[in-house]
Amino acid sequence: MIEVNDLHKSFGDAHILKGITTSFEKGKTNLIIGQSGSGKTVFLKCLLGLFEYEQGSISYDGKVFSNLSNDEKTEVRSQIGMVFQGSALFDSMTIAENVMFPLRMFTKQSKSEMQDRVDFVLNRVNLDDAHHKMPSEASGGMQKRVAIARAIVNKPKYLFCDEPNSGLDPKTAIVIDNLIQEITDEYQITTVINSHDMNSVMEIGEKIVFLKDGLKAWEGSKETIFKTDNEVVTDFVYSSELFKKVRKMYIEENQ
């Protein structure tokens, strides 16, 4: 469980996050949605401790991050897995080496134990025959899956994904979404996902936080998002013809 209290973040004069309070639950896929530029990535990077923030607090399972000692911070960080918007694979290493990296860094396992674990997670993301490829030789969807494998290889307690399915075809996108949800449920991870994809919302939005202009405009789940009257949300959700039709059918069905 991650709790955020009154988070403020500025870059110079630009006030990007204007006081966000919310929480992300364990074993669930928590979605942060909102328009491009609404501050999703900045918010995620604050959660990860990549950005310093002026005001507010973030706590991981009750421990306020900024109050921890350096060793404790490293401890929390070694329990975090992150899938970056652009995958961020180490391009001097093969796919298997990328996935093995957190194990080499943070565990004392033997070479064969690590190898087994890498085989296991690569199999989990359906990449059985890509061990020796370089990241530059893999397609975008494969890179995303490698990034997910690297993020979960060391059994993290917290998983963060910045638009895990942007730039992928709808089918692969849904495969990736479902994969993240299964893993979240299986290992009881606290997962936070940035997205602006309505398909993801419908698939895996167990908890949804809607950001607009650096503020939390709405909070709910995939069950409630189609029922809300909140104009900011409906404006976003029904911006495409497809979802307008879905809504019309939904209303007709319920009459």
Add this chain to the structure above:
Amino acid sequence: MQFAIPNYYTYNTFEFARVLIIFYTLAFMKYLHNIGTYFIMIKDMFRKPTKWSVLKTLILKDIDDLIIGSLGIVAFIAFFVGGVVAIQTSLNISNPLIPKYLVGFATRQSIILEFAPTFISIIMAGKVGSFITSSIGTMRVTEQIDALEVMGINAINYLVFPKFIALTLYPFIISIAMFLGILGGLAACVYGGYGTLEDYIEGVQNDFIPFHMAYAFIKTMVFAFILATIPSFYGYFMKGGALEVGKASTTSFVWTSVVIILVNYLITSLLLG
């Protein structure tokens, strides 16, 4: 026709001066800021070291990239420039009173004192320096450095320290450059008909001052440190995208060379002056 100077002209001169002063103050503060950040980076390089088993492979890879990978070009340049130095020296000696061995002597002195340590380091600032800046810069723009930091890894130690260790082998490159430079001088001198082998060798052995070697290798070690850290600084702290990686490599080359030249002046006036 009237040519009256409008009175806003004087006002504008003051305004202009003010803008200039503000501009230079800001530029100066930016330099100070950069220098401060650079020294903080040096400090962070030794903090929270990466696991040895991982560090070992990084160091070996950097030795391969930075040291082994530079041997070819350094050998080539040293050999031919050594030859040119010998030819130039002998062509400029027309006075029969000057002893024949001077060609070997002059070639040795210029290669050991300046050419090998300083000139080769400027070339390395281009070769190794831009490689370091662009590889670290690419890791910055593709969020690979963020990925390291999220995992709780000290990215500066992980990226810069292995390069620093690899470049402690830099004197090895410079020794080879010295040897091949003098050998190139010999080849040009003898086969070009500018002097005899005996004269050249006598010159090379003449009046040898061991402290000159110490001076050359002290310089080399300092340049090695500069070559490892300044390009890393420009790569690590860069902002932007692929275009900026190219720009950062250029800036890094310029500043690495400038610092090498200035430090060379400083060390020379301290040790030999």
